[in-house]
Amino acid sequence: MTMVASENTRLGREWPPPELAAALREPLARARAAKANGPVVAFVSNNIPIELIVAAGCFPLQLPALQGDLTPRADLYMEQSFDPMARSIFERLLRQDCSFVDLVVFPRTADSFHRLYYYLCELQRTASERVPESFLYDLLHTPWYSSAEYNYASTVAFRRRLEDLTGVEMSETAMRASIALYNRIRRKLSLVSERRYSVPCAFAGTDAIELLIASQQMAPEAFEGVLDDLLTCPGRVAEGTRVIVVGSAHDTSALHRAIARAGGQVVADHHWRGDLLFGPCVDESLPPLRALTTHYHRDSASVRTYPTAIAGLIESARRARAQAAIFYYYAEEESLTWDYPAQAAALAAIGVPALRLDSQSYPPDDGIQPELSRFFADLPLAARV
């Protein structure tokens, strides 16, 4: 993670603020420190009900990948074509970096993580490696009622697993409080997004993605404090051709920085570590387990969300007033690439040209810079800044 202030943003205060910078610099530190107060529950996607983790009194940690590091230990067991974040997280677990973690929760909603769950269970069964306890949150992403009922049972099972871990029954009050806390975060993140969507853009793409990355390594109360501070400061202009990023997920700011260097400015992140990370607010009028099930079933996007909706992408591009789209796919991406023709056509229909960067490295490297520069140079004048 490059820890320099964004080139284009000059906020009224230091950016990133110290607590965010610390979370970015040492992504495991807060979770490790929180261990003294209770269990640490790690997870690996946006499809895990983090509200339950917090309601159980546990620290929620989205396991950070080892960006750019080699993965020799994971490579012993994991084949080619697995998502690079999954491979990297596997390496971290095998290295014992996360030995303080009490439970790692995997989603069914992404093959690479789903299969990693089985690999870890097998390594544990055969005593081949020392790995933390794993749990599968068996969430299905077809929209049918049969899937909804199945998912409800999965949410109940997750609650039970957390109760077993803490030895304490999870109260409805705690669940409601946790849902309310995360809903406040969602609403405040929406306000941050409005700054990105404004013309001119008032919150740089690199800052926005780093804010979201840090959100996964901090206690939610601390992260809400960061948002409060941020929202009291005036935004500052972040120039560049307005870009929506689509495709594989980004848990680094490397692509956003490369786009900024090429003359662009990421104003929307249409991927699961970006604007789709938290999803809309959870319905607080429903019983908590039902509300969480509905939210993670219907409103938390995954590569298995069926049917694939183009409307959300177009709405996001419109709201962000995107002038260009950059589709970035890791070499291992085997699902989202099938959406490209329809998505690019729909964006073209609203006047948003697209650049497709296929078979790319994780994290993005400097090799993409010439292509980005050519793309922005070739855009119509009106889209250039």
Next chain:
Amino acid sequence: MPTPRATTGLVARKPERSEATGANSASRKDLACTQAATAYQRDYVKSLRRRVSEDGEPFAIAQADTAHEIFHVMGIPVISNQWWSAYIAAKQLSPHYLRVLEEKGFPSASCRYCSLGLACTLDRDPTRAPWGGLPRPTVITARLTCDCIQRVFSHWASAMNTRFYPFEAPGWTHKDPRWFEHSRTRWGEVYEARRIDLHVEEMKGLIRFLEAETHRTFDDGKLATLMRRINEQEELLYETALLLGAARPCPASIADQIPNVMIPQWHRGSDWAIQHARRFRDEVKERVERGIGASERERIRMMWIGAGVWHDPGFFNALEERHGAVFVWSMYLPFAGPQYLRDDLGDPLRALASRICAMNEVLHLPPWMNEWMASEAKRSSIDAAVILAPAHHRLSVSGTKMTRRTLESAGVPTLEIEADMVDGQGWERERMVNYVSEFLQARVRR
């Protein structure tokens, strides 16, 4: 216990992309029943267009791991997508169709096994497509075993102006390493009641859809009868698998095994399928009794893990001829035992769901895959194993490294070949045969 061997298996890297040379040849078939099976399937597909286009019959395209039994009960002809892809590959049409995908903006480098049928449809060239291409189906079905399947099949359904009916592939937390010993009798426990219940619900949804679309009805009694008949067929196939595992020399090559098990599986429970399974068993049994082997000089008993090399079926014969390396085992035939046979047919739809709801998982994920393969290697006195590791098919490549480790630990030298089952681009027969030859010379003493 055999001494554990080093687990650093070799991996053959595929050379740079190039067009298939056309040098790949058909495999040698020794059994008379093999010709009968392929002729039956050829006639079936030939007649399909007439039945659908002229007679107005409904028709379905289904992934291999879906409940074809539903279509059989309702008298709806069904084509397996994997069979169709394999056939396209055998006709050396994959390079052209993968280019079609690229031209349409779709990825050509991922999930070729699942997407060749889509490409054939998108090409819209009946003069090139086998049998003029598939007619418009009433429905296309698939289990969502990979993240991309919903997309590939949605595009395909859209291109064929039909409906895609997806089945979920939920997680599986009851991990019984000896599943293959319990799946016939304790299937409710092995495959988890809630997974079975979900699949039953989804199958009922498909039945309701088909009844509305085709005005045909689904009869529980017919399903019960079909399930009993399928058991009869699978007993015959599994008996044949046991014969192959025990006999020396092995009486049937992999090129004879696969069509004789898979074509009856596509028609499972039918009169023809049962009769053919019996004919296959009888022919194998006769060859065992007469001491006739697939190779005249069997020296090494091999295990092939993964789908076939559909674009070059003669690959296996070349190894037989050069080394006396006979592929005694491939997954298709022995799978008839643990994954198809079901006791307790009191609720036939639940029994059927238990057959389907983990059909892919047991072949590609630990602990199911590796433990079954190790057990089968022991049963069949395997000397060495080769695993097909298609880099661009995440499901098929999954579990291969752990399986290699398990087999090596059990004393079975194991080689991975990085190659695709349906895409022959970059595959060079001689080079691949040499690669396996080097492995056999280095690791197997005979």
